Amino acid sequence: SQQGEEDPQALSIQEGENATMNCSYKTSINNLQWYRQNSGRGLVHLILIRSNEREKHSGRLRVTLDTSKKSSSLLITASRAADTASYFCAVRGYNKLIFGAGTRLAVHP
Amino acid sequence: DSGVTQTPKHLITATGQRVTLRCSPRSGDLSVYWYQQSLDQGLQFLIQYYNGEERAKGNILERFSAQQFPDLHSELNLSSLELGDSALYFCASSASLGEQFFGPGTRLTVL
Numbered sequence: 001s002q003q004g005e006e007d008p009q010a011l012s013i014q015e016g017e018n019a020t021m022n023c024s025y026k027t028s029i030n031n032l033q034w035y036r037q038n039s040g041r042g043l044v045h046l047i048l049i050r051s052n053e054r055e056k057h058s059g060r061l062r063v064t065l066d067t068s069k070k071s072s073s074l075l076i077t078a079s080r081a082a083d084t085a086s087y088f089c090a091v092r093g094y095n096k097l098i099f100g101a102g103t104r105l106a107v108h109p
Numbered sequence: 110d111s112g113v114t115q116t117p118k119h120l121i122t123a124t125g126q127r128v129t130l131r132c133s134p135r136s137g138d139l140s141v142y143w144y145q146q147s148l149d150q151g152l153q154f155l156i157q158y159y160n161g162e163e164r165a166k167g168n169i170l171e172r173f174s175a176q177q178f179p180d181l182h183s184e185l186n187l188s189s190l191e192l193g194d195s196a197l198y199f200c201a202s203s204a205s206l207g208e209q210f211f212g213p214g215t216r217l218t219v220l
Contacts, residue, residue, distance in 0.1 A: 030206060042111060042199055042211035043152075088152065092206060096165050097142070099152040 006089055010104040019076040021103040023089030024069075030092045032065055034074050037086045037102070046074075046087075079107045112136065113212035115200050121218045127188040130215045134181055134202030140164070141183040142209060143175055147196035158183055190219045 007022045023032070031050045035043040049056045049065045049072065056063045062075040076083055086102040112135035120128055134141050143155040145168075154167035158177035169175075172190075177183040187194060195218050201209040 033208060035211075040197070040214075040216075042113075042213045043201075043209075044111070045208040045210070048208055096154055096157070096167065097209060098154060099144075101151045 006087070006100045006103045008103060009101070010106070012106045012108065013079055015079060015081055015107055015109050017079055017107075019079050019083070019105055019107070021074045021087050021089075021105070023072045023074070023100060025072075025089075025091045026070065029067075032063075032072050033090045033092065033097065034061075034063060034072075035088045035090060035099075037088065039085075043088065076105075079105075081107050081109050083107050111210040111212065113200060113202050113210050115198075115212035115215050117215060118213065119216050119218075121220065122190060123220055124190055124192060126190050126219075127186065128190065128217065130185040130187070130198050130200075130217075132183045132185070132200030132202075132212060134183070134200075135204075135210050138202035138204050138210070139181065140203045141177055141181070142201040142203070143169075143183070143185050144199040144201065145196045146199060146214075147193075150196075152199075155185070187217070192219050195219045 033048045034046040037043045047058045060077045065072045084107050086104050088099050088102045090097045090099045114133045116131045139160045142157045146152045155169040156175050157165040161177050172188050175185045197214045199214045201211045203209045
């Protein structure tokens with residue numbers, strides 16, 4: 001399986017702190033994507049990083065990709081209570097986007 | 110608002126029944142994906158359609174089927190429902206191999 005697997009499963013931090021989530025996968029990929037899901041809602045795309053890219057930024061988000069280690073990380077800087085959600089990485093292989101189990105992030109005021 | 114719509118929002122039914130979930134993709138997106146999200150299995154890819162044709166299959170049970178119509182909307186049919194089929198069912202659409210846009214989901218409860 002080329003499923004992405006996130007680590008940690010759950011993360012609890014204070015507002016203003018940075019949150020780092022990691023994702024590992026097993027096979028070669030076309031791209032890797034991060035999504036966010038508020039409880040019971042649909043997933044929202046955050047950022048896509050292609051296999052030939054090493055780092056990408058979007059606002060307070062920073063994503064890195066290390067294809068030699070088959071891993072990616074998502075950093076959320078200066079977290080806010082509104083960042084409380086589950087975060088999923090998803091790896092794109094042939095015609096499929098396979099999601100990991102997610103990291104549940106709780107940001108406390 | 111992702112531009113993907115799903116109906117109904119909630120569905121409560123009994124074991125053994127059959128239900129149909131409907132999805133309308135974003136305007137212009139040819140690909141539609143169906144996912145099942147349950148507490149114990151996480152987000153599971155079920156099936157993908159592209160411009161009316163099945164393109165990829167995931168962990169979809171034989172009791173489940175889907176189709177995409179000429180107007181690009183899609184339906185997921187779930188039959189002989191079991192308690193374990195209770196889950197959130199998401200539809201997503203995309204224009205390419207990039208990001209997918211998810212609908213709000215249909216929460217299915219099988220009693």
